[in-house]
Amino acid sequence: MAKRTAVKSKPADGINPRQPCPCGSGKRYKACHGAAGGAADVIVARPFQGLAAETELIALREFVPSATVRLPLKDADAREVILASVLPMAAAALVRADGTAFVGLQVQTRSGDLSRDLARAVQWVLTAETGDALPVVGPDDNTNPGRLQDLLDVEASVKPELHADFSWWMPPDNEPTGDVALSLERANAAILPTERVDAPGVHAAYWVDAGDKAHLRWVRPEAEETLLAALARLSVRGELDLGSGSRYAGSFRAHGLLVPVWDLDREMHSSEWASPAEALGARLLTALESLDAEPLTEAERRARDGLRGRQITLR
Structure with a gap:
């Protein structure tokens, strides 16, 4: 009996089935958007990845x-x-x-x-x-x-x-x-009063008046584990807040990124948090840059584990 010759069809969109799917899911294309019904069935954890916005x-x-x-x-x-x-x-x-x-x-x-x-x-x-x-x-x-x-x-x-x-x-x-x-x-x-916190180096940060207290919600672009390590470093140094009248409350995951949240004194105007946010952003950037040269200490690893336990996930 003659051997059957497998005929491999090329995807209509020209993507190699064995390559990572362009959607960013981390799966191969043939198991993601290249599969029958894949576009509808696969959860894309980070749908806006690759956009500056x-x-x-x-x-x-x-x-x-x-x-x-x-x-x-x-x-x-x-x-x-x-x-x-x-x-x-x-x-x-x-x-x-x-x-x-x-x-x-x-x-x-x-x-x-x-x-x-x-x-x-x-x-x-x-x-x-x-x-x-x-x-x-x-x-x-x-x-x-x-x-x-x-x-x-x-x-x-x-x-x-x-x-x-x-x-x-x-x-x-x-x-x-x-x-x-x-x-x-x-x-x-139903609107909660919300204002952008505008300052150099501060992007996608929003002051929200929730009634009994105010919050700063700051969507960060870094990978989750990298950001947690930098936040832990600041926490151990006592530098994770935004100054008097604030405290770090935790974070939530949204569409593949972390959103750290701080509780704020709602008696202060939203604009008064711009300078503290700028200063915190600068400290966070320094902590992020130090991670390659300075591995986390034991205290920082414990702090990171504690921060990880104060997370929730939003789809």
């Missing part, structure tokens, strides 16, 4: 209540698209009555890849008509829309504009009435 996108997705920012699309001729923390009824995308196109970040997802879902919403809104709305990105239909990284200038940073309420949902000079007015009122009532 990664930390800001995570902040808008997870805890900034009302904010907008222009998406830095690669296609300069495409219509302007505004990325919003949340849209009316948590819509995935909509085109306002004045023609302004929005895509929402705080939305339901139908796949394990938030970046892919957002790319589909962006592609939808680019050709949508005035007044159209996309309630939710539908189940994966294998149209291969790409990912957000394929549509954006990956090197472009962003600086979201924060709003005190959701009045920007409506076009200028358009007063809401009926159910729209009621929905807007309810959304405004």
Whole structure:
């Protein structure tokens, strides 16, 4: 009997099946997005990896209540698209009555890849008509829309504009009435006062007034273990707070990155934490740079283990 010759088919997208999947999951392509149903089934732990705007996108997705920012699309001729923390009824995308196109970040997802879902919403809104709305990105239909990284200038940073309420949902000079007015009122009532902490070297850091206390939530770009080691070094030195009226509370994981959180004296204005945050950022950078030359001491390793135990994970 003649030997059968195995015929290896080349993926339509040209990716070697044995190479790491471009989504960043850490799996081989053939076991991830290259598998049947892979794009829908695989959880991408770090969906915004590779974007300079990664930390800001995570902040808008997870805890900034009302904010907008222009998406830095690669296609300069495409219509302007505004990325919003949340849209009316948590819509995935909509085109306002004045023609302004929005895509929402705080939305339901139908796949394990938030970046892919957002790319589909962006592609939808680019050709949508005035007044159209996309309630939710539908189940994966294998149209291969790409990912957000394929549509954006990956090197472009962003600086979201924060709003005190959701009045920007409506076009200028358009007063809401009926159910729209009621929905807007309810959304405004749920907002926790939030401000950006702007200082040299401080990015994706937000002051939040939670009622009984205030917090600083700072999305960090470093790998988790590296950041924990640097935080532990500062902790042992007594340098992990932001000065009087603050204390390190812990951290949470969000979309592959750590978000350290500090409790703050809410009697102090948000702007008063800019200089302390700048100083802490400089100390943290020094600690990060020292890790290669100076391994953690026994006390620092214990501190790192303690910090690790004060984490929660957000999907």
